[in-house]
Amino acid sequence: MEELIKVGSIVAAPQLVGALIVYVDGRGQKVNGRIVETEAYPPNDPSTYKFTGKKLSRSAHFADAGTIFMHFSHGAYNCLNIACGEAGTGDSLLIRAIEPMDGLGLMWHNRYGELMPDKPLKSQLHNLTSGPGKLIQAFGLKPELNGALLGAATSGLTIVAGSPPANIVQTSRVGLTKGAGLQLRWYDADSPFVSRR
DNA sequence: CCATGGATTGTCT
DNA sequence: GACAATCCATGGA
Secondary structure, eight states: OHHHHTTOHHHHHHHHTTOEEEEEOTTSOEEEEEEEEEEEEOTTOTTTGGGGSOOHHHHGGGSOTTBEEEEEETTTEEEEEEEOSSTTSOOEEEEEEEEEOSOHHHHHHHHHSSOOOSSOOHHHHHTTTSSHHHHHHHHTOOGGGTTOBTTOTTTOEEEEOOOOOSSEEEEOOSSOSSSTTSOOEEEETTOTTOSOO
8 A cells, every 4th residue: 555655646546445444542442434535635736835835743744654643633623644755745545534443432431422323323424534633533643643644653543455445436635725726636436425426 | 304504713815 | 923744514405
């Protein structure tokens, strides 16, 4: 998977739809899920040019391929990115939505602060990981992961090959004011966990 | 189920 | 002081 990421976000982001993301936290608890929605933030993207200032929290966007970049958004939420280019390039992809697989009970507790009921509501189940801020909460990912390496024991975060979607859709990115016209979002058309259509 | 508007806070200007 | 790669509550169909 690491080889694939080096090719740049525009090629890597659609390829990651269907891949499996695995996280083992500090206590050894494991959660994983299937990636169903990604976005690309390539070099010279109008939405990322403001990050060219060398702020520490933004620098991982410009790090070497495979580096984890936690983007802080709207004062309260983090988003999980993976750097995709050579160091200094400024190229990363964003994981926007995940379909939960193992560790469902832990995800439920992380997000709702309560034990998962025997018969969970379908709407609440979908609400678990159907957005970039939501999946960070469900997996229990912390901003301290910024700058760590994907696939390294220190990060606990890994991406492995999964099942490619039967139908993939390419469309515009969500929530941006700059670069909103670019078609740099991809999602699995058959997944109910996609954040927005 | 879908659409709309408010809340909220670190970072940059 | 303004902005932002979001989320959630609320109201109506």
